[in-house]
Amino acid sequence: MIKKDGYSRARLGRIDTDHGSFSTPAFLPVGTQGSIKSLIPEELVHLGVEAILGNTYHLYLRPGHETIERLGGLHTFIHWEKPILTDSGGYQVFSLAKLRKISEEGATFQSHLDGSRHLLTPERVVEIQRALGSDIAMVLDECIPYPSSYEYVKTSTSLTTRWARRSLKNKRENDPALFAIVQGGMYRDLREDCAQRLVEMNFEGYAIGGLSVGEPKSLRREILEWTTPWLPENAPRYLMGVGTPEDILDGVMLGIDFFDCVLPTRNARNGMLFTTTGKISIKQAQYGDDGRPIDEHCSCYTCQHYSRAYLRHLYLANEILSSRLNTLHNLHFYMEWLRRIREAIREDRLLDFYKTYSSHRKEGEAERSAPCQA
Amino acid sequence: MIKKDGYSRARLGRIDTDHGSFSTPAFLPVGTQGSIKSLIPEELVHLGVEAILGNTYHLYLRPGHETIERLGGLHTFIHWEKPILTDSGGYQVFSLAKLRKISEEGATFQSHLDGSRHLLTPERVVEIQRALGSDIAMVLDECIPYPSSYEYVKTSTSLTTRWARRSLKNKRENDPALFAIVQGGMYRDLREDCAQRLVEMNFEGYAIGGLSVGEPKSLRREILEWTTPWLPENAPRYLMGVGTPEDILDGVMLGIDFFDCVLPTRNARNGMLFTTTGKISIKQAQYGDDGRPIDEHCSCYTCQHYSRAYLRHLYLANEILSSRLNTLHNLHFYMEWLRRIREAIREDRLLDFYKTYSSHRKEGEAERSAPCQA
Numbered sequence: 001m002i003k004k005d006g007y008s009r010a011r012l013g014r015i016d017t018d019h020g021s022f023s024t025p026a027f028l029p030v031g032t033q034g035s036i037k038s039l040i041p042e043e044l045v046h047l048g049v050e051a052i053l054g055n056t057y058h059l060y061l062r063p064g065h066e067t068i069e070r071l072g073g074l075h076t077f078i079h080w081e082k083p084i085l086t087d088s089g090g091y092q093v094f095s096l097a098k099l100r101k102i103s104e105e106g107a108t109f110q111s112h113l114d115g116s117r118h119l120l121t122p123e124r125v126v127e128i129q130r131a132l133g134s135d136i137a138m139v140l141d142e143c144i145p146y147p148s149s150y151e152y153v154k155t156s157t158s159l160t161t162r163w164a165r166r167s168l169k170n171k172r173e174n175d176p177a178l179f180a181i182v183q184g185g186m187y188r189d190l191r192e193d194c195a196q197r198l199v200e201m202n203f204e205g206y207a208i209g210g211l212s213v214g215e216p217k218s219l220r221r222e223i224l225e226w227t228t229p230w231l232p233e234n235a236p237r238y239l240m241g242v243g244t245p246e247d248i249l250d251g252v253m254l255g256i257d258f259f260d261c262v263l264p265t266r267n268a269r270n271g272m273l274f275t276t277t278g279k280i281s282i283k284q285a286q287y288g289d290d291g292r293p294i295d296e297h298c299s300c301y302t303c304q305h306y307s308r309a310y311l312r313h314l315y316l317a318n319e320i321l322s323s324r325l326n327t328l329h330n331l332h333f334y335m336e337w338l339r340r341i342r343e344a345i346r347e348d349r350l351l352d353f354y355k356t357y358s359s360h361r362k363e364g365e366a367e368r369s370a371p372c373q374a
Numbered sequence: 375m376i377k378k379d380g381y382s383r384a385r386l387g388r389i390d391t392d393h394g395s396f397s398t399p400a401f402l403p404v405g406t407q408g409s410i411k412s413l414i415p416e417e418l419v420h421l422g423v424e425a426i427l428g429n430t431y432h433l434y435l436r437p438g439h440e441t442i443e444r445l446g447g448l449h450t451f452i453h454w455e456k457p458i459l460t461d462s463g464g465y466q467v468f469s470l471a472k473l474r475k476i477s478e479e480g481a482t483f484q485s486h487l488d489g490s491r492h493l494l495t496p497e498r499v500v501e502i503q504r505a506l507g508s509d510i511a512m513v514l515d516e517c518i519p520y521p522s523s524y525e526y527v528k529t530s531t532s533l534t535t536r537w538a539r540r541s542l543k544n545k546r547e548n549d550p551a552l553f554a555i556v557q558g559g560m561y562r563d564l565r566e567d568c569a570q571r572l573v574e575m576n577f578e579g580y581a582i583g584g585l586s587v588g589e590p591k592s593l594r595r596e597i598l599e600w601t602t603p604w605l606p607e608n609a610p611r612y613l614m615g616v617g618t619p620e621d622i623l624d625g626v627m628l629g630i631d632f633f634d635c636v637l638p639t640r641n642a643r644n645g646m647l648f649t650t651t652g653k654i655s656i657k658q659a660q661y662g663d664d665g666r667p668i669d670e671h672c673s674c675y676t677c678q679h680y681s682r683a684y685l686r687h688l689y690l691a692n693e694i695l696s697s698r699l700n701t702l703h704n705l706h707f708y709m710e711w712l713r714r715i716r717e718a719i720r721e722d723r724l725l726d727f728y729k730t731y732s733s734h735r736k737e738g739e740a741e742r743s744a745p746c747q748a
Contacts, residue, residue, distance in 0.1 A: 038412075038694040063662065063687040070667050071683055079679040119491075183496060288437065291445050301414075305453040309445055313408060313437040320412040323694055 001234065006103045007351040009255035012342060013049075015205075015236050017083040017177065019075060022050035024236065024257040025345075027338045028085060029331055033058045034078045037265050038324040039331075041080045047328070048335040049299075051083035051135075053260040056128055057092035060160065061111050061118075065131040073133030084258070086134035088125045088181070091241070093211075094143035102142055104159070106171035109116060122166040126187050130175050137176035138207060139167035141183055145342045146213040153185035156258060168201055178206035179238060186219055188226045193229035205236040208256070212241045228255035237314055245274065249354060252341055263335045268326035274333040280308075282326070287312040300332035301325075375608065381666035381725040383629030386716060389425075389579075389610050391457040391551065392507035393420075393449060396424035398610065398631040400620065401501040401712045402459060403639060403705055406434045408452045411639050413705075415454045419683075421674075421702070422709040425457035427634040430502055431466030435485050435492075437613045439505040447507030459634070462499045462555070465583075465615070473575040476516055477573035478533070496540040497632065502588035504549050511550035512581060513541035515557055520587040527559035531568050542575055553612060560593055576621075579610040582630070586615045595624055602629035619711045623728060625636060626715055638708045642700035645689045648707040654682075656700070661686040674706035 003012040013024040029036045029044065036044060044052065047235055053067055053199065054074055059065060061343070068077050069085075069101045074084055093100050097109035106121030129137035141160040144153060160183045171178050180198040184190035198206060211220050224239070234247045241258040248259050265276065271282040274293040282294075293303035294311065302311070302325040314322035344353040379385040387398040387410045403410045403418065406429045410418060418426065428448055428463060440649050442451050448458055464481070471483035480495030496514045504510035515534040518527060545552050554572040558565035572580060582601055585594050598613070605611055613630040616622065620634050638648065645656040649669040656659075656668070667677035668685065676685070676699040688696035718727040 033691040033693055034684070035693050035695040040695070040700065042699075043647060058691075062691060063683065067663060067683065070663060077681070077684050079684075289441060296668060307445060307451070309437065309441065310408070310451050310453075317407040317432075317436060319407055319409050320415070320694055320697055321409040324414075324698070362493065 003345060005253075005345050005350050006348060009251040009352075010252045010341075010345050011245070011255065011257060012345045013236070015083075015257070017051075019081060019083045019135050020050075022083055022258075023342060025248070025252045025260040025338055026258040027053060028053045028258060028260040029334075030055070030260055031078065031080075031084075032262070033062070036076070036327075036331065037333075038320070038327050041078070042329075043328065044080075044098070045082070047331050047352075048073050048339065049082075049257075049331070051085060052080060054078075054084055054086045054132065054134065055089070056086045056090060056138075057089035057096070057124065059086075059115055059132060059291050060120075062126050064143075065128045067129040067131070072130075075133060083133075084177075085136040085238075086129045086132055086138065087240070087272065088129075088138040088140045088280075089120055089305070090141045090181075091143045093120065093309055095144075104162075106140065106163075107142070107268050109130050122163040123170040126167050126170045126178070130172070134176045136205065137178050139164045139180050139203075141181040141209055142295045143210060143213075144183070144185060146186070146210075146215050148185055150185075150187055153183075153187055153190055154261060157183045157190050157194050161194055164198055164203075165201060168203065177204040177234075179203055179207050181207045181209040181240070182227055182231075184227075185210060186215060186223065188223075191223055191227050192230055193278060195227050199230060201231060203235070205238060206231045207238040207240050209240045210259075211239065212243055212247075215248070220247075221254065224254035224256065232256075236264050239294065245334065246357065248337070249341060249357065252345075253350065253354060264330035265327050268330040269323045271322070272324065273311075273326060274330050280297045283315050284307065284312075294329055295333075298329065298332065302329040303333075310340075377692060378718060379627075379719050379724050380722060382627040384626045384668075384715075384719050384724050385629060385631060387610070387631055388664065389457075389631070392668055393457045393509050394424070395458055396632075397716060399622070399626045399712055399715050400632040401708050401710060402427045402632060403708075404634055404636045405452065405454075406636070407436070408448070410701075410705075411643065412694070412701050413450070417452075418705075419456070420488065422550050422713065423456075424706070425459060425632075425703065426454060428452075428460045428508065429463070429466060430460045430506070430512075431463035431470070433460075433493075433506060434463065434502050435487055436463055437637045443505040443507070447505075449507060450741060451615045454677070457509040458506075459510040459612075460503045460506055460512065460550075462512040462514045463494055463502075464512075464515045464555075465517045466518075467494065476530075476533070478536075478542060480537075481516070482736055486505045494496075496537040497544040500541050500544045500549065500552070501657040504546070508611060510579065511552050512520035512554065513538045513554050513577075515555040515583055517587075518557070518559060518562070520584075520589050524559075524561055526566075526654075527557075527561055527564055531557045531559070531564050535568055535571050535629065540579075542577065551578040553577055553610075555581045555583040555614070556601055556605075557584045558597075559584060560589060560597065560631070562597075565597055565601050566604055568671050569601050573604060573606060577609070579612060580605045581612040581614050583614045585613065586617055586621075586635075591621070591624075594621075595628065599628065605629075619708065620731065622711070623715060623731065626719075627724065628727060638704035639701050642704040643697045645696070645700065647685075647700060648704050656682065656685050657689050658686075668703055670708075672703065672706065674703050676703040676714075 100109040275339040288309040290308040474483040499514040554577040661682040664682040
């Protein structure tokens with residue numbers, strides 16, 4: 001950690017990995033199946049991306065972690081030389097797979113691609129991420145629906161905690177850094193208990209999982225308020241699958257170091273574009289003759305060269321370039337947002353930064369979080 | 375014209391337009407709806423592309439030539455500063471539109487997008503291309519099916535010739551260069567007659583249309599042999615919608631200066647990749663573990679950084695990046711092919727070049743041409 005904010009729990013830091021380090025607070029774009037959809041790595045670097053996420057579930061099923069290992073690991077395979085975090089697959093087993101069954105041993109499920117049966121155990125998930133050659137690996141956890149009863153969450157969180165211990169036991173010397181995942185649903189005591197148990201095991205970092213599953217945003221903030229104080233100061237903290245620019249700012253102020261979310265890239269493909277004055281849907285008829293860029297204050301490639309009218313045309317014509325230009329813009333917006341957050345922490349004015357932007361968001365306050373993972 | 379080949383009708387040249395000039399023999403990638411699918415203009419320039427084609431039919435229907443004109447013309451709209459050739463829409467009326475009806479006045483048809491009714495006349499087609507601000511405009515022609523009877527082709531070619539005269543009459547001083555289109559089906563006398571009549575009208579360039587519609591390749595070569603001698607030496611010659619690398623070489627040797635075709639870009643999206651030793655289909659299982667680039671002799675971005683295994687994975691996973699990386703490779707292959715043809719003409723060794731590559735193509739000789747336009 002480089003610096004702590006004086007008025008919030010925000011932290012400025014840098015996380016070191018075998019493939020270089022990245023500045024925090026950070027946002028990791030999601031490369032679900034081995035590509036940040038539509039972009040090449042050189043563009044990501046140009047956007048200021050310092051680390052990306054890969055999905056273990058997807059890569060395990062296709063092309064297979066063993067194939068990727070034979071071809072030199074995920075970095076070589078996808079031509080990305082900077083840090084890669086891989087998730088555990090737990091969330092996708094919960095959200096994508098068919099006929100899943102959770103037992104003490106692990107998670108049995110059917111592939112959403114071909115119906116083939118698979119068993120992911122905590123040990124196997126560590127092995128898969130080892131084969132992928134990721135820099136930061138996540139333990140297998142059970143992702144539970146929202147809402148869930150106290151009893152169910154208690155049982156599940158206890159299982160997740162036992163799985164974390166088994167994961168750690170299977171870790172080898174040159175393995176990726178292994179991060180635990182704090183679960184506990186929306187229950188304060190379960191969150192606190194889970195955090196304490198995991199911290200006792202001494203992981204290299206801690207994620208907070210099971211959020212952004214439909215809960216009110218105010219509840220998510222409460223959970224972060226309860227949880228982050230239990231996590232060690234000197235270990236990175238990762239809020240999984242979150243979120244909007246405002247959600248990220250909230251998370252930073254509550255002590256989170258980094259985030260991942262499909263929102264900027266998925267929204268881009270759906271024609272939803274972030275601007276400094278709010279989101280716009282590029283397909284709207286009002287942009288048909290609009291010669292202005294998406295955002296007149298934006299310095300991204302798309303805004304430098306193309307009009308809203310052209311982007312609307314590409315979207316309506318279902319042109320591949322639509323996804324690409326929109327993704328460039330939205331990721332630029334996110335990277336710029338994080339850069340400004342880091343700058344504000346560095347210059348001791350995060351609270352002012354927050355106040356400036358919280359005025360925009362009154363109406364979104366009661367919003368429920370939308371699932372935002374791949 | 376810079377140079378004529380001593381052993382064939384091949385010509386080395388340069389075509390000047392208001393947006394710069396391009397070297398011939400040239401290949402123009404097709405930007406059907408205002409984008410060369412998946413690529414940005416800077417990439418095209420890097421690939422050596424000096425001119426592109428836009429489809430009048432598509433742009434007229436969506437977003438509309440008037441919208442594009444209001445936004446500063448097609449060059450500004452799509453952020454492409456080099457020459458643009460627009461076709462007349464005749465081919466798309468023939469291949470895409472519904473309920474088309476050809477009369478002396480023009481072509482009535484229903485949009486393939488929304489069923490709306492439209493009339494394209496020779497005059498209107500000139501006006502649309504003027505509004506788009508293209509550098510080279512094409513006259514409206516009737517594209518006829520293959521095979522067609524002598525009587526039908528004769529009547530149609532006569533109409534196309536009358537339409538050409540009306541187009542020329544509607545041309546204004548600062549309009550795009552206007553090219554006529556030689557039709558005449560597969561009949562020598564009709565081709566020769568059409569060419570002579572059009573040349574008498576003194577167009578700025580001449581295209582050969584109505585080929586690559588399913589006729590045997592040997593017949594296409596014959597038609598070029600009959601037709602090009604009737605065209606003036608000092609005017610550019612354009613073979614529309616052709617074709618494979620071998621087809622292009624044939625055309626060059628028969629006196630054609632430039633070509634357009636969706637083949638390299640469409641094939642790319644279908645996973646068909648050109649290599650110096652033939653085409654490969656990247657989806658094949660044999661590439662699943664193949665760490666080699668598409669073509670070990672290729673210097674394109676894709677071949678410098680990615681394996682066949684990764685490209686196969688992207689294709690099977692339906693990733694947008696698949697289309698992009700494959701398009702970069704295939705267009706590189708085409709641009710490199712044209713560069714080598716120009717070099718061979720310059721160095722008086724086109725015949726050797728032809729002999730080297732004609733040995734590859736014996737089995738393709740009886741192949742029928744496939745429609746290759748957007």
